[in-house]
């Protein structure tokens with residue numbers, strides 16, 4: 001048992017989709033959240049810059065005596081890959097593997113769509129993670145660079161005409177391929193989930209990478225016997 005906080009970071013507010021799920025699953029845990037809003041978006045930056053930012057984000061989070069770190073950012077996770085499972089002696093998870101596992105478990109027709117930032121999609125990291133689990137699956141990816149600014153600027157309503165138009169523009173090629181599962185590979189995207197699922201239709205299962213990372217972290221802490229034994233509700237502390 002361990003009562004220290006779980007550290008969660010993202011380039012901005014997208015990682016809160018992971019925090020929301022953590023609060024639901026393990027409400028007695030303390031959470032330290034860091035959103036690097038001064039430097040968002042990460043997704044159009046080069047690999048070296050993102051690695052450097054991630055190093056700084058992790059260093060900040062570690063000052064708060066956390067028992068686990070979650071990179072609730074698809075872009076950072078794609079650059080780091082699935083191999084990083086600890087930072088020093090602290091368990092670590094990104095969003096890549098949790099989302100890939102969930103999608104592989106859900107798809108029936110073996111066609112999975114992945115949307116994310118430019119860097120995420122160019123890295124091909126989701127495809128690699130998915131094929132590592134199920135080599136028979138075809139993955140159709142598309143980057144959606146306008147989604148993060150839309151979310152950060154509050155264009156989140158399902159009926160917002162600008163958001164609807166951008167959603168259609170980015171998702172049309174994926175819908176055409178007949179995917180039955182869509183990974184929201186950037187943690188900002190679940191915030192416009194309604195507009196996305198309205199366009200994709202009810203037969204397409206939507207996977208939130210942030211939510212899946214929360215479920216994965218819960219299982220990881222449980223298997224390591226590191227869940228909190230606190231009886232009362234935990235606290236969320238936000239840094240930006």
Ligand code: DGL
Nearest residue numbers: 014041042043074075187
């Ligand atoms: N939430 C981040 C992600 O999951 C947003 C990326 C960005 O800052 O461009 O990729």
